Amino acid sequence: MSTTSTERKEPRTSARTSSNRFIGIVSRVRELGLLAVLLLIVIIVSIQVPRFLGLDNLEQILLSIAILAIVAAGETMVVLTRNVDLSVGSIVGLTAYIAANTLKEHPGTNVLLILLFGCIIGLVLGAINGLIVGIGRVPAIVATLGTLYVFRGLDFMIAGGNQVTAYQVPDSFLALATTRILGIPALILFAAAVILSFAFFLRSTRSGRQLYAIGSNPDAASRIGIRANRLIFMTFLLSGLLCGLAGVLWGARYATVDARAASGLELQVVAAVVVGGVNIFGGSGTILGVTLGAIVLGTIDNSLTLLKLSQFWLQAIDGAAILTAVTLDAFITRWIRRRLLARRQR
Template sequence: MSTTSTKLEKPRAPVRASSSRFVNLVSRMRELGLLAVLLLIVIVVSVQVPRFLGLDNLEQILLSIAILAIVAVGETIVVLTRNVDLSVGSIVGLTAYIAANTLKNSPSTNIVLIALLGCIVGLALGAVNGLIVGWGRVPAIVATLGTLYVFRGLDFMMAGGNEVTAYQVPDSYLALATTKILGVPALIIFAVVVALIFTFLLRYSRSGRQLYAIGSNPEAASLVGIRSNWLIFGTFVLSGLLCGLAGVLWGARFATVDARAASGLELQVVAAVVVGGVNIFGGSGTILGVILGAIILGTIDNSLTLLKLSQFWLQAIDGAAILAAVTLDAFITRWIRRRLLARRQR
C-alpha cells in the first residue's frame, strides 16, 4: 500500500512546480505590460512637451508618488488576503494632523519621536480595522468604509477648523521632505526602503507566502493550519503602521495640515494597487507591480499638468483604470484556472 501511494504521489511535485512557474510567468508579463504602458505615455507626452523628460520633472513625479507608494504597499498586503482598506486616507490625514499639531505645541520634540508617534497612532487605528474584520468577521469593504468616516470625524474634532502651517513647525520637520541623500530626495528613499522590505517579506517569509495562500483559497489555507484571523489582523495593523509613517511624511511635504489632509487618497491607493496587477480577489500580485502602478498614475497626473488639461480628468482616469484593471484581473484569473486545470488533466 505504501509503495503504491508513493508512486501515485510522485508526479504531483512537477505539476505543482510547473503551475507555480506558469503563475509567476503571468505576473512577469503583467509587469512588462505596465512598463510598456509607462513607456508609451512617456513617448507621447515627451513629443508634445520636451521638458517632460527633464531630471527636475522626473524627480517631481517620483516625489509626488512617494507617499502614495508607501500607503499602497500597506494596501497591497491587505488586498492579497481578499480584503480592502478604504480608511487609509483618513488614517494618513489624522496622523498628519497629530504629528504637525504636536510639533506646533512642542517645537523641541525630537523628530524621531514624532515619527514613532505617527506610526503608533496608525498602528492603533489599523488594529481597530483588523479586529473588526479579522475577528468580528465584518466584510472589509463595509468595516473600513465605516472607519473611514469615523477616523475623519476624529480628525475634524481634533482640528476644530484650525490648521497647522509651515511657520508653526520646526525646520527639522520640514526637512524630512526637502533633505537629499546623495542627491536623492529623502521621501523617495523612504518609499524605496519600504518597498524593498515588504518585497522581501512577501517573497521569502513564511507569513508572506501564507498571505498568498489565504487569498488564493481561504478554505484550503484553514485546512492546512494557517491562522487566517491573526494574519488578516496583522495585515491591517501593518497597513495602519505604514499609513502612520505616510501621515508624518505628508505633514512634512505639504506643510499646511488641516482636517481635510489626504482626503480622497484611498481612491488613488486602490487605483495604484489594482493597476499594478494585484488581484482584487486576492492571492496574486507583487510590490514591484504596485510601484509601477503608482508611477503610471503619477506620470498621468504630471502629464495633465504639462499639457494644461483639467485635473478633473485625473479622477475619471483613476476610476477607469480601476474598472479596466479589475476586469482584466477577472479575465486573467479565469484563464489561468482553465490552463492549470488542463495541465492537471494531462
C-alpha cells in the same frame, strides 16, 4: 506508512508548485503590460512636451507618488487576503495633523520621536480595523468604510477647524521630505526602503507566502493549518503602521495640514494596487507591480499638468483605470488558467 506519507506530500507539493507558477506567470504578464503602458505615455507626452523627460520633472513624479507607494504597499497585503482597507486616507490625514500639531505645540520634540509616534497611531488604528475584520469577521469593505468616516470625524474633532502651517513647525520636520542623501530626496528613499522591505517579506518569508495562500483558496489554507484570522489582523496592523509613517511624511512634504489632509487618497491607493496587478479577489500580485501602478498614475497626473489639461480628469482616469484593470485581470487570469489546465491534461 512512508509510502502513504510520500503519496500525500507529492500532490500537495505539485499543487503548490503549480500555484506558484501560475501566480508568477500572471504577475509577469501584468508587469510587462504596465511597462508597455508607461512607455507609451512617456513617448506621447515627451513628443508634445520635450521637458517631460528632464531630470527635475522625473524627480517630481517620484516625489508625487512616494507617499502613495508607501500606503499602497500596506494595502497590497490586505488585498492579497481578499480584503480591502478603505480607511487609509483617513489614517494618513489624522496622523499628519496630530504629528504636525504636536510639533507646533512642542517645537523642541525630536523628529524621530514624532516618526515613532505617528507609527504608533497608525498601528492603533490599524489594530481597530484588524480586530473588526480579522476577529469580528465583519466584511472588510463595510468595516473600513465605517472607520473611514470615524477616523476622519475624529480628525475634524481634534483639528476643530484649525490648520498647521510650515511657519509653525520646526525646519527639522520639513527636512524629512526636503533633505537629500547622495542627491536623492529623503522622501523617495523612505518609499524605496518600504517597497524593498515588503517585497522581500512577501516573496521570501513564510508569513508572506501564506498571505497568497489565504487569498488563493481560504478553505485549503485553513485545512493545512494556516491561521487566516491572525494573518488578516497582521495585514491591517501593517497597513496601519505604513499609513502612520506616511502621515508624518505627508505633514513634512505639504507643510500646511488640516482635517482634510489626504482626503481621497484611498481611491488613488486602491487604483495603484489594482492597476499594479494585484487581483482584487486576492491571491496574486507583487509590490513591484503596485509600484509600477503608482508610477503610471503619477505619470498620468504629471502629464495632465504639463499638457495643461483639467485636473478634474484625474479622478475619472483613476476610476477608468480600476475598471480596466479588474476586467483585464479577470481575462488574463482565466486565459492563463485554461492554458495551464490544457497543459496538465496533455
